[in-house]
Amino acid sequence: MSAATPLRALPLDILRERTSTKWRRYPHDVLPLFVAETDFPLAPPIARALARAVEIGDTGYTPPEPGIAAAYAGFARRRFGSEIDPSRVRTTCDVMMGVVEILRLVIEPGDRVIVTTPVYPPFFDCIPEAGGVVERVPLTDAGAGWELDLLGVEAALAGGARAVLLCNPHNPTGTVHSRESLAALADLAADYGASVISDEIHAPLIHPGVTFTPFLDASATAAQVGYSVTSASKAFNLAGLKCALMVTATDETAALVRTLPVEVEWRTGLFGAIAAVAAFSEESDEWLDSLLATLDENRRLLADLLAEHVPRAKYRVPDAGFLAWVDLTDLGWGENPAVKVLRDAKVALHLGPQFGDEGSGHVRINFGCSPDVLREAVTRMGTLASS
Incomplete structure (x- = not known):
């Protein structure tokens, strides 16, 4: 069985036509990587x-x-x-x-x-x-x-x-x-x-x-x-x-x-x-396999991007899903670093402390998006980290 072809995310201009939480919670200058929605077209059978x-x-x-x-x-x-x-x-x-x-x-x-x-x-x-x-x-x-x-x-x-x-x-x-x-x-x-x-x-x-x-x-x-x-x-x-x-x-x-x-x-x-x-x-299995191929690439891409742009971040590549648990404690951005990332880098991440006391200093990043969006989001975080 040949490897599945990765699934391409919809372009940002199309995604911004969506009326769901991910795309209506914040202004258009914010990249939304918080709530667990993905950026791909529906599986054709659906x-x-x-x-x-x-x-x-x-x-x-x-x-x-x-x-x-x-x-x-x-x-x-x-x-x-x-x-x-x-x-x-x-x-x-x-x-x-x-x-x-x-x-x-x-x-x-x-x-x-x-x-x-x-x-x-x-x-x-x-x-x-x-x-x-x-x-x-x-x-x-x-x-x-x-x-x-x-x-x-x-x-x-x-x-x-x-x-x-x-x-x-x-x-x-x-x-x-x-x-x-x-x-x-x-x-x-x-x-x-x-x-x-x-x-x-x-x-x-x-x-x-x-x-x-x-x-x-x-x-x-x-x-x-x-x-x-x-x-x-x-x-x-x-x-x-x-x-x-x-x-x-x-x-x-x-x-x-x-x-x-x-x-x-x-x-x-x-x-x-x-x-x-x-x-x-x-x-729908073929579509799901293509989605998984994309998410597999993105979870590894995120590791590379963080190592390059936010080297003090701590991240373990997940076994499942499109959500990354990232420890930003060493950057000194406080117990709820997503607040600073949103305000100063215009990237919306999920608030770590909402997951319990163990979430202090952490963020959750949704990588169910295009590689370009993920790259831009982490680059913005890196600019913030180096300023």
Whole structure:
């Protein structure tokens, strides 16, 4: 099989016609590399499916069986070697809504829920929304990368925490947790009667040489204690269309998720369902492979650019996704360096402290863009660093 041809990003003048957050949050003189939107054209099968829906006025209610479960089961088999029973899949509006609804099933009000910081900022909001209390167990810096602090997780569970909200692959570090660490996490959850909810929205974006293990596949125990929530929205840039999947692996966990009110499923957007079916189809695999080829080049390009222009920055090339976790502490730009970068370099990066205390001095950079945009953004940062 030949290597995929890298996907070209849309030109800036076209991108600035978009009305999404990435392109309307800041003035046109700012390069936006903050929110997790990408700059590429839609996968052709998705564009065709949506265009046809508009053409025939297919804008009504989402049907009970839009075909997403079967489409995702095929996708998971092709991309991860994972076997999913479509009858154990339900849909909802977005991943965080799915997380909240499952948390409400597995915890009681006031229960503590473990998060492995630095982590996706909405985790800190969705746990209280579900009635829980956030308990931080930071990732361990293992030198070459980050790992789950299993001893810290065990201490939190022994102290009464009732669930773990996992990010796999991890946002913002791009870490892909090993099968062994996921299985060990599952064993701990089982020992203490806790549940694991795994946000796997970045799973389609695994880089070459890295193996992704869905949490539910890590072990038989993981299947028993776990729930997975995912979506096509990150890989295929569909966040505005509102569709996510809640996946289970046993009769018991599936039965629990089926107790959720039908309204939870009604929140699935019809265009989100149509787009997800097209995204998860085999027809979209070629586009996804091209996207991954581009992101693989960009994650390495970012390393070279930072070494050249901002040599005091610390960056580890991520295992997955299009988000880079960069430590700018040594530049002396304060605990929230993205503020200075925006003000003085006109580059919008995600605010590190929003990911937890471990984000002090850090920024998150979205490299899901053209190499030229990435080069210009880092060059601006370099000019700021040398001034």
